[in-house]
Amino acid sequence: QVQLVESGGGLVQAGGSLTLSCAASGTSGSMFRFKTMAWYRQAPGKQRELVAHITFGSSTNYVDSVKGRFTISRDNAKNAVYLRMNSLKPEDTGVYYCNSVPSIFSWGQGTQVTVSS
Numbered sequence: 001q002v003q004l005v006e007s008g009g010g011l012v013q014a015g016g017s018l019t020l021s022c023a024a025s026g027t028s029g030s031m032f033r034f035k036t037m038a039w040y041r042q043a044p045g046k047q048r049e050l051v052a053h054i055t056f057g058s059s060t061n062y063v064d065s066v067k068g069r070f071t072i073s074r075d076n077a078k079n080a081v082y083l084r085m086n087s088l089k090p091e092d093t094g095v096y097y098c099n100s101v102p103s104i105f106s107w108g109q110g111t112q113v114t115v116s117s
Helices: 029-033
Strands: 003-007 010-013 018-024 037-042 049-054 060-062 070-075 080-085 094-100 111-116
Touching: 003 094, 018 037, 018 094, 018 111, 037 070, 037 080, 049 070, 049 080, 060 070, 080 094
Parallel strands: 010 111
Antiparallel strands: 003 018, 018 080, 037 049, 037 094, 049 060, 070 080, 094 111
8 A cells, every 4th residue: 555645735825936856665666667757736616637746767747737836756665756846836736745756556645735926
């Protein structure tokens, strides 16, 4: 059973930065290492959306609204995925989750990001 634990969220003013971390436990290295991993976001009253993903070879892709501001990275040795978020906007507010693409692991509790204007 793989468990995903997200951390690093918080309250920040517009223009600020945060770095989110996702730690995967209960998995062998191969389960995590060869999976495309992603950060998803669920804004209040909206469906969860994928905002960034990273392949096992570290190729990345981003939704247009975060391009140039967010950076996804991974450390396979630590079974971890990160999301560096710069120039945050109020519309970035939401609960952030990590999971694979497609999402085959059980969802963690996520980490709340609140950006004030």
